[in-house]
Amino acid sequence: MHSMTNARPRLTVSGLHKQFLLHGQGGLEIDVMRDLSLTLHAGECLVLAGRSGIGKSTLLKMLHGDYCIDQGRIRLHFDDGTLDLETLPAYAWHGLRRDVIGYVSQFLRVVPRVAAVDVVMEPLLARGADEAESRQRAETLLARLNLPERMWQLPPGTFSGGEQQRVNIARGFIGEHPLLLLDEPTASLDATNRDVVIALIGEAKARGAAMLGIFHDEDVRDRVADRLLPLDDSLGARTAFTPNVQETLS
Amino acid sequence: MKKPALERPVLLDVQDITRLYGPAKGCEAIDFQLHAGEVLGIVGESGSGKSTLLRVLAGLEAPDAGRVVYRRHAGEDVLDRDEAELDLYAIGEARRRALLRLEWGLVHQNPRDGLRMGVSAGANIGERLMAQGQRHYGQLRATGQEWMRQVELDPGRIDDAPRTFSGGMQQRLQIARTLVTRPRLVFMDEPTGGLDVSVQARLLDMLRTLVRQLGLSVVLVTHDLAVARLLAHRLMVMRRGQVVETGLTDQILDDPQHEYTQLLVSSVLTP
C-alpha cells in the first residue's frame, strides 16, 4: 500500500505524558498517557486502536491544542525546519489550526443560526479565500456526502446525528490541511456515506496529507489504515487517587 | 511544505496593570499581550474585575500602577515613527481620547451608554465618520444604510431614534456605530448580555463575521463561556482581580488547569 522509502515524517511525538488532575474531586489524578511516541509521514493514515478510555481521543486533542501537553514533545516537520507544539504560544495556535492542523471531531459543535454551507466554508474564508469559490467547494462536498440540497441553507442544530456528522466532515476536509486528525468520523454514517469518507481519505493521502485517525469500524479501518498504533495499558489508563487536603474555594 | 508564518505583531502590551478599589476589588498585576487579529476573551465570575480591567485598557480609567502600550505599527507599513508606540497613560488625555474616537472602538454592555438615544440611527452611525471629517451627507447616509444592513437592521429605519428600537436592535446599532470607522482594536463588555437567546445568536454570528472580514483585534469581556467559545481565540480567566489562567480557548474550556477554572467550567453545561 504505502511506500515508506521516500516518505518524510510530518509529525513526531516522543515521550508524551498526560495526566488529569481534578481539583474538585479531592485532587483525583488520572494518568492517561505515559511515554507515548509515534511518527507520522506525509501521505499516510495511522490509525489509533485500543479499548475505550485508553486515551485515543486525548492524544488527538493534545495534537489539536485542546488539551495541555504535560510532558513530552510534539514536533511538526516542514521543508524549512520544525515546529515544537509543546512550546507554541497560545496566540500562534489559531494560525496553525487554520493552515496546518485540521480536525474532525466526533460531534459537530453547532454555531447557532449559521447555515450548514456557511459552517463548511468557514475554514476557507478564514484564509481569505473568495466567497463564491468557497461556497462552490462547500456545496460540492455536501453534495458528495449526500446531504440534501434543501438542508444546505439550514443551521445544522436540528439535523440528525449522521447529518451533523457529514457537515462536520465536509468542514474538516474542505481546508485540505497537511495534517488531519480524525476522531471516529464514520461512527454514525451509513455504508454509502462511509464509502465517501473513505474516498476523501484516499484523496487526502494522494495530495500528501498525513492523517491520524480513530475508527471503530473494522472494515473502514482496514480500508484506510496504512499502519496501526495499538494503545495498551502500558501507555496509560492508570488512575491514582491522591488524598491530599482539598483547598476550599470560596 | 514551508513552515507557516505564525508570528503576529503585538498590538497591545499590557504590563503589570493594577487598579484596586479595595482588597481584591478591581484588578491586580495583569500582564498580557494582544496580537494583531486576535480575539481575547476575559472570563470570570461577577465582581472579578473584568470591566475594571477593560476600562483601564480602553483608556477610560488610569491604573494605580502599570503600563498599557499600544503599538500602532503592528501590521502596517508606514507610520510616523514617534507615534509608533503609544504609552496610553503617558500620552496626554487629548491624544488618548482621539485614539479611542478614531482608531479604537468600545462596545458598552448597555447600549444606552454607547448610543445617543435622542438622535436618529443614521446620525449615530455617522458620528464617528463626521468626527473624522466626512462632510458629505449623501455618503454618510449611504454608509449608514449599508451598515444597518450589515448588522441586520432595516435600513428603512435610518431616521428612527434608537429609543424606538428593541434592546437587541440597539446593541446591533451600537456595534455598527463603533465599527463603521473600521477600528483596529475593539473593546467589548458583554456585547450579548441581557439579550434573549435567538437575538444573541444573531449577534454572535455577526460579530464572528465582522471580526474575520475587518481583521479586528478584540478584547471581549463576558461571563458567558458559550459566547467565549464562539468568539474568542484565547481566554484569560479572572478571579478576585487576578488572572488565574490563560490559554487557547479550547484548552481553557476542555482541559482547565486551575482549580477555579475547573469549577467555573464544570458549573456550566457544555460551553
Add this chain to the structure above:
Amino acid sequence: MDGYNFAYLDEQTKRMIRRALLKAVAIPGYQVPFGGREMPMPYGWGTGGVQLTASILGADDILKVIDQGADDTTNAVSIRHFFQRVAGVETTTATTAADVIQTRHRIPETPLRSGQILVFQVPIPEPLRFIEPSEQETRLMHALEEYGVMHVKLYEDIARYGHIATTYAYPVKVDGRYVMDPSPIPKFDNPKLDGNPALMLFGAGREKRLYAIPPYTRVESLDFEDHPFEIQSWEHTCALCGSDHSYLDEVITDDKGGRMFVCSDTDYCQTRRGEVA
C-alpha cells in the same frame, strides 16, 4: 454721574474684563471666563454685552445700541440711556457714525469698517451645550477639537426636514479652530462674520463668558458638501425702502391679516429711504 464710576463698573472690574478680552482676541472663538459683576438690570437684558461695552468704552466714543436691528426698542433705548447717564457718551443710530455698537441678535447691514467694535449680547455661549450638559466635558471637547457632534446636529436637521433647518445661532468655526456660537443672529448674518474689518466681542452675563473674533478673521459656517450653507432669501422686497438684499421682518399691519416685509435694520432702511428721497 454722582455715585458712579465712569461707565458704571469700577476700574478693577474693567481691567479684569479687558484682560479677559485680550486673551479672547488672542485665541479667536475661545470662551474666556470672567468675574462678572451684577448690573442694574436683569439677565436677558444683555448684562454680558453691557459689561463688555462698559469696559471698552472711552469718553470720546460714539455708541450705538440695537436690538434685533432696531435702535428704538425698549431694550435698545434703555441700554443707550444707561450709558448716556453713567458714561456721558454721545450716542447715535447711524452705523457709520458709531465707534462701538452693542447689538442683540443682528449685525448691521451697512458694512463695518476697521476701528469699529461690535459687542454682542449672548444668552448661551456654549455651542456644545445642547448635547453635553457638563461644563467640564465641553471644555475638554473644545480643547480636543471633538466637534463631530456639531455635524450630528446638522445631519439630524437634514434627515428630518430635508435641509439644514437651523436658522439662527448657526454654529461657526473660527480661524479653523474653535467652534463658536455666534449668538442668536440669523444665519443671514453669518457671512458678515467672515473677514470682517471690525472687532467683534461676545459677552454672556449669566454664564460669565466672553469671546472674540478679531478683525479679518476667517469664520466658516458648518455645513455638508452636498448641503452647503445658505442664507435666507425673500420673495418680497422691503415695503419701505425696496431693498432686495437685506434681512426682512414680517410685520402685521392690521387685524385682518394684512402684513408687509420691512428691513429689520432700521438705520439701514431709513438711510436708504433718505437717499432715494
